Amino acid sequence: MKAAVVVFPGSNCDRDCAVAIERSTGAKVERVWHQESALPSGLDLIVLPGGFAYGDYLRCGAMASLSPVMRAVADAAERGVAVAGICNGFQVLCEAGMLPGALLRNAALKYVCTPIDLEVANGQTRFTAGYAGRREVTMTIGNGEGNFFADEETLDRLEGEGQVVFRYKANPNGSARAIAGIVSGRGNVLGMMPHPDRAFEEELGSTDGAILFQSVLASA
Amino acid sequence: MIAPAKPMAELALEYGLKSDEYDLIVRRLNREPNALELGVFSVMWSEHCSYKSSRKHLAKFPTQGPKVIQGPGENAGVVDIGDGQACIFKMESHNHPSFIEPYQGAATGVGGIMRDVFTMGARPIALLNALRFGDPSHPKTKRLVSGVVAGIGGYGNCVGVPTVAGETNFHRGYDGNILVNAMCVGLADADKIFYSAAPAPGLPVVYFGSKTGRDGIHGATMASAEFGEDSDEKRPTVQVGDPFAEKLLIEATLELMASGAVAAIQDMGAAGLTSSSVEMAGKGGVGIELDLDAVPQREEGMSAYEMMLSESQERMLAVLKPGREPDGRRIFEKWGLDAATIGHTTDTGRIVLKHRGQVVCDLPLAPLSDDAPLYDRPYVTPAKPPRLAPAHIPAPSDWNAAILTLMSCPDMASKRWLWEQYDRHVMADTLADSATAADAGVVRVHGARKALAVTSDCTPRYVQADPYEGGKQAVAEAWRNLTAVGAEPIAITDNLNFGNPERPEIMGQIVAAIEGMAEACRALDFPVVSGNVSLYNETNGVAIPPTPTVGAVGLIQDYGRRAGFKGLKAGDALVLIGETRGELGASLYLRELQGREDGAPPPVDLALERRTGDFVRGLIQAGAASVVHDLSDGGLAAAAAEMALASGVGVALNAPARDPHAQLFGEDQARYLIASADPDGLIAKAKAAGLASEVVGVAGGEAFLAEGLFNIALAALREAHEGWMPAYMA
Amino acid sequence: MKAKVEVFLKPGVLDVQGKAIEGALHGLGFGAVSGVRVGKTIEFELDGADKAKAENEVKAMCDRLLANTVIEGYRVDVG
Amino acid sequence: MKAKVEVFLKPGVLDVQGKAIEGALHGLGFGAVSGVRVGKTIEFELDGADKAKAENEVKAMCDRLLANTVIEGYRVDVG
Ligand SMILES: Nc1ncnc2c1ncn2[C@@H]1O[C@H](COP(=O)(O)OP(=O)(O)O)[C@@H](O)[C@H]1O
Ligand SMILES: [Mg+2]
Numbered sequence A: 001m002k003a004a005v006v007v008f009p010g011s012n013c014d015r016d017c018a019v020a021i022e023r024s025t026g027a028k029v030e031r032v033w034h035q036e037s038a039l040p041s042g043l044d045l046i047v048l049p050g051g052f053a054y055g056d057y058l059r060c061g062a063m064a065s066l067s068p069v070m071r072a073v074a075d076a077a078e079r080g081v082a083v084a085g086i087c088n089g090f091q092v093l094c095e096a097g098m099l100p101g102a103l104l105r106n107a108a109l110k111y112v113c114t115p116i117d118l119e120v121a122n123g124q125t126r127f128t129a130g131y132a133g134r135r136e137v138t139m140t141i142g143n144g145e146g147n148f149f150a151d152e153e154t155l156d157r158l159e160g161e162g163q164v165v166f167r168y169k170a171n172p173n174g175s176a177r178a179i180a181g182i183v184s185g186r187g188n189v190l191g192m193m194p195h196p197d198r199a200f201e202e203e204l205g206s207t208d209g210a211i212l213f214q215s216v217l218a219s220a
Numbered sequence B: 001m002i003a004p005a006k007p008m009a010e011l012a013l014e015y016g017l018k019s020d021e022y023d024l025i026v027r028r029l030n031r032e033p034n035a036l037e038l039g040v041f042s043v044m045w046s047e048h049c050s051y052k053s054s055r056k057h058l059a060k061f062p063t064q065g066p067k068v069i070q071g072p073g074e075n076a077g078v079v080d081i082g083d084g085q086a087c088i089f090k091m092e093s094h095n096h097p098s099f100i101e102p103y104q105g106a107a108t109g110v111g112g113i114m115r116d117v118f119t120m121g122a123r124p125i126a127l128l129n130a131l132r133f134g135d136p137s138h139p140k141t142k143r144l145v146s147g148v149v150a151g152i153g154g155y156g157n158c159v160g161v162p163t164v165a166g167e168t169n170f171h172r173g174y175d176g177n178i179l180v181n182a183m184c185v186g187l188a189d190a191d192k193i194f195y196s197a198a199p200a201p202g203l204p205v206v207y208f209g210s211k212t213g214r215d216g217i218h219g220a221t222m223a224s225a226e227f228g229e230d231s232d233e234k235r236p237t238v239q240v241g242d243p244f245a246e247k248l249l250i251e252a253t254l255e256l257m258a259s260g261a262v263a264a265i266q267d268m269g270a271a272g273l274t275s276s277s278v279e280m281a282g283k284g285g286v287g288i289e290l291d292l293d294a295v296p297q298r299e300e301g302m303s304a305y306e307m308m309l310s311e312s313q314e315r316m317l318a319v320l321k322p323g324r325e326p327d328g329r330r331i332f333e334k335w336g337l338d339a340a341t342i343g344h345t346t347d348t349g350r351i352v353l354k355h356r357g358q359v360v361c362d363l364p365l366a367p368l369s370d371d372a373p374l375y376d377r378p379y380v381t382p383a384k385p386p387r388l389a390p391a392h393i394p395a396p397s398d399w400n401a402a403i404l405t406l407m408s409c410p411d412m413a414s415k416r417w418l419w420e421q422y423d424r425h426v427m428a429d430t431l432a433d434s435a436t437a438a439d440a441g442v443v444r445v446h447g448a449r450k451a452l453a454v455t456s457d458c459t460p461r462y463v464q465a466d467p468y469e470g471g472k473q474a475v476a477e478a479w480r481n482l483t484a485v486g487a488e489p490i491a492i493t494d495n496l497n498f499g500n501p502e503r504p505e506i507m508g509q510i511v512a513a514i515e516g517m518a519e520a521c522r523a524l525d526f527p528v529v530s531g532n533v534s535l536y537n538e539t540n541g542v543a544i545p546p547t548p549t550v551g552a553v554g555l556i557q558d559y560g561r562r563a564g565f566k567g568l569k570a571g572d573a574l575v576l577i578g579e580t581r582g583e584l585g586a587s588l589y590l591r592e593l594q595g596r597e598d599g600a601p602p603p604v605d606l607a608l609e610r611r612t613g614d615f616v617r618g619l620i621q622a623g624a625a626s627v628v629h630d631l632s633d634g635g636l637a638a639a640a641a642e643m644a645l646a647s648g649v650g651v652a653l654n655a656p657a658r659d660p661h662a663q664l665f666g667e668d669q670a671r672y673l674i675a676s677a678d679p680d681g682l683i684a685k686a687k688a689a690g691l692a693s694e695v696v697g698v699a700g701g702e703a704f705l706a707e708g709l710f711n712i713a714l715a716a717l718r719e720a721h722e723g724w725m726p727a728y729m730a
Numbered sequence C, D: 001m002k003a004k005v006e007v008f009l010k011p012g013v014l015d016v017q018g019k020a021i022e023g024a025l026h027g028l029g030f031g032a033v034s035g036v037r038v039g040k041t042i043e044f045e046l047d048g049a050d051k052a053k054a055e056n057e058v059k060a061m062c063d064r065l066l067a068n069t070v071i072e073g074y075r076v077d078v079g
Helices: A014-025 A069-078 A088-095 A152-160 A208-218 B008-014 B019-029 B035-044 B095-100 B102-118 B141-159 B243-258 B272-284 B304-309 B325-334 B365-369 B399-408 B460-465 B467-484 B504-523 B588-594 B606-621 B635-647 B660-665 B679-688 B714-729 C016-027 C051-066 D016-027 D051-066
Strands: A002-007 A028-033 A045-048 A082-086 A102-104 A112-120 A136-143 A147-149 A164-168 A179-183 A189-192 B068-070 B077-080 B085-093 B123-133 B163-170 B179-189 B204-209 B262-267 B287-291 B315-320 B338-346 B350-355 B358-364 B430-432 B441-444 B451-457 B488-497 B528-534 B547-556 B573-577 B628-630 B651-653 B672-676 B693-699 B703-706 B710-713 C002-009 C033-046 C072-078 D002-009 D033-046 D072-078
Touching (some): A002 A014, A014 A028, A014 A045, A014 A208, A045 A069, A082 A088, A088 A102, A112 A179, A147 A179, A152 A179, B008 B019, B008 B035, B019 B035, B019 B358, B019 B365, B035 B272, B035 B358, B035 B365, B085 B102, B085 B488, B085 B547, B095 B102, B095 B179, B102 B179, B102 B243, B123 B141, B123 B243, B123 B451, B141 B163, B141 B179, B141 B714, B163 B441, B163 B451, B179 B451, B179 B488, B179 B547, B204 B243, B243 B262, B243 D016, B262 B272, B272 B315, B272 B350, B272 B365, B325 B338, B358 B365, B399 B635, B399 B710, B399 B714, B451 B467, B460 B547, B467 B488, B467 B547, B467 B606, B467 B628, B467 B672, B488 B504, B504 B528, B504 B606, B588 B660, B606 B628, B606 B679, B635 B660, B635 B672, B635 B693, B635 B703, B635 B714, B672 B679, C002 D033, C016 C033, C016 D033, C016 D051, C033 C051, C033 D016, D002 D051, D033 D051
Parallel strands (some): A002 A028, A002 A045, A045 A082, A082 A189, B123 B163, B651 B703
Antiparallel strands (some): A112 A136, A112 A164, A164 A179, A179 A189, B068 B077, B085 B179, B123 B179, B204 B315, B262 B315, B287 B338, B350 B358, B441 B451, B488 B547, B573 B672, B573 B693, B628 B672, C002 C033, C002 C072, D002 D072
8 A cells, every 4th residue: 555645845744644644554655745747656545735835825725736746646636546635735625626615714714723523424435434434533623724615506516415524513614514524526535624644643632533544545 | 314424433322332342342353343343243242142131140050961962052952862862942032023013023933943943953843932911901912912822823833833832921010011932842863963163164154045135123223324325215124934934944954954964054043144154153263254245135235234134034054064065055946945155164263244346344253252241230139028928818708709710810711712823733743732731741752652841931920029939930830840741851941031131120130030040950950951031121111020931841751651630530539749838929819819919929949849749750650640730820729620620520629727718829839739549548658758748629520619618610610711811802 | 017916705705804804893993894805916027018918927827826716806907 | 985905015024925926926937927025905885975084094994903004004095
């Protein structure tokens, strides 16, 4: 099993993601600089990590979505490789048009870092199958622009097609329909604001993130 | 506008030099300096760079110890944490800038202290901040709080270093001068620590990071006609932090160091290029020559003076090993940083600056640092206030109300509103943070079983009442907070915030606080390895409460054996270790419930402190205690209430027979509260160690109570404790 | 040439900043204010002399980077 | 009445966003761009008919809330 974590200038959870995947799955993880135009071969998972790529200037994820590596990421997604954008990575995926919607400023206009309970809205995806029917998981969030927005029609479609994967039990940032994470129509591209990469050991308060990485690699 | 022919002696005064200091410069040089040279002297001889008022007394701190690798004098202190690893840390103030522009002031404070740490080769792994604001009702306070907090979060969150602990006080004494003290803790290999001394002549001097603009140049120095064509365009501007640039700078710096190209390195902090170049050459005993035309510039037409005094952020200066410039170029390009070779080291012992083809400054280095003025400022030793006997302080008439008032007063209330704005979890090694209910932040040493505990402490009302005891107490409380999580205290950094040292009573506070701190450091084997002094914190002749903030680091060998104050279970006994006489002088109770700030602060018996702490730490390390809380503000009642709230279980305290208010609210030092299922066993152990101990209560139910005194539903207590700050900030 | 781009949220997108500012203005006693919307301006210098060409170029910048057309509209002004 | 406020960083104050955007535009091949500065616009409705009075009121809003006059300047347009 093999995974890659993309590193943009300003990414700051790239190490966390690599460590979380290694510790929870034993997979080999390579870090790929954003200027690369090709990804390593034989990947089962590509992670776009959290952080503040390009300082989050202009719009979160906007400049990163134009990095050379993103073309290769989109191609891999086309081929069905699992792609997970976590926090800033979710923002990058939306900006790149690989996921619908956008992430706006939090309703309270403040950054918020807190442990949070999530409802597993779809336990059938390759990212959530490992929860084995569990409906509730816990992770932490840390974001200032995690307020998911899409027009009503898109939201209806996301819900109708089972593309909403995680929902906040208590909405921390004003996200439409309390959405915390979604997948693409084909189900292989995940975007989520909570951090599975900070929930992979008991000492960190939760191991629910480890299960997410385990299930995606089990599906590969 | 000042005429170009203005005498240098007059300009010197404008630059903040005293006239005898100016005379000294002329004697040393055997000539008058030019305006730029004068600027260089004024910066190097400023209080900030030369510590001229405090240096004599700072020498009283113990700075050595078996674990100290580098004490004060470098960018940050370095201690040995075993396994070939070192912890590098320092605290620094950004008080004045934060008052002027709270967001940018606080943000650049965080950025500056991080640079001090990664300049030495460490990856920053934790941030702390100690904040003092004015009275909540002061019209400026709310805006300052929200700006400072957003700035700290905005910078630290973006760079990706967790902010894990801190402290926040409010007092009218800070109405006109808030304090923003930021601390950074980093991790490095003990054999890969980098210093600022340039080792040899003939080496390239490389500038990298952001471009230089006209940021933060002192206003008074800017009016002079000598420097400007268009003075309006050249107004000094507030420094703006770019955390994105800082993140790139960290990665590039650590990569450059790993490449083996670095001979010496120094961040550009206060007085930017001046102090970094003077210090690198001066410490190395070499000379330095810079071509200012090569400096990456953000604006057109910058003068040499502006470039040398600019405080633009996110900039570094490195002396590279011979032939290693290509390594630098490759790395700077990868990270998208501006960079240039701007000069070289020489063997002249002088600093020579060239601009537009001319030598604009040529000074011997020695006087800049060695001859910096050293003042033995006159001081008056502060008078000791009287101890207050419990009988002379009224008990509350309504105990329920008293407890609720205390737990919701600005100093005691939960600071969730602010620390929820800090990323406390990035790097995925945080084991305890502001949300955890532990007396210190705890971060793992990445990949190891060990962890670092970090805390910042000072109780300004004690220091105000008795600077000597207050200084002792600040160190003791930091030591106690580390101990309470099970850590072995290693060393401290400090940030001495005071008023105008030219006033003998303020100087008296400084001297006494330093002496008290030094005594505690000696008694607790807790050396000072770095620090910062911030003086002149006063408005209209009214100084801030003296605030010597202590930042401390300790080591936990096995993070499986540590403590916090959450996890109290119904049926657990609460055992108090330590003696309670009921010290209410300068206590929170006295201030919040009696409206008085008089009396002597609780004395610290350092030998007892050490014995008690060693005992408690031993229990934690042996796995015999894991729910532990030290007693501080608000005494036993506050500590028990915090344990109950954190654990979500009620606590019934025993109602003391005599002076219950003094017993419950007294702030006697060297005390810990431990949850125990076997209180008799614990008390026997304490007795064997020669320590006082007793059962003071039991956990259970859903109320915080003491029979016959108070009985408050946990939910109501929580609402009071959690409610104050969000309501205030709304 | 000088270029100026104004970027604003599309009508259907909740403007949380605008809402917060409106609340704060009311709190300060400016009760006559309503419908606050916050936008961004991006100004820069552009080499070249052909105005029409420049305008097209700036529009391309907007589509590719300066605006997110899922949530934002823009206006371009070159001259 | 409609009011429009433009808030921008004072000259000489580092514009961190502008700097990053400029780099990104160059990276996308828009090399002719320089001196990027980012500002904010705040637009709203204002009750009342007296234009001069409104202008003064909006200026007061700027000084008290909309602009951080330590580092920012502003332009007001009412009509
Ligand atoms: N400015 C701040 N930044 C981060 N954490 C803070 C800040 N102010 C207070 N806290 C957190 O709130 C908690 C209570 O603080 P305090 O009462 O000062 O603790 P102690 O009495 O143990 O020194 C601690 O976890 C502390 O880290
Ligand atoms: Mg404590």
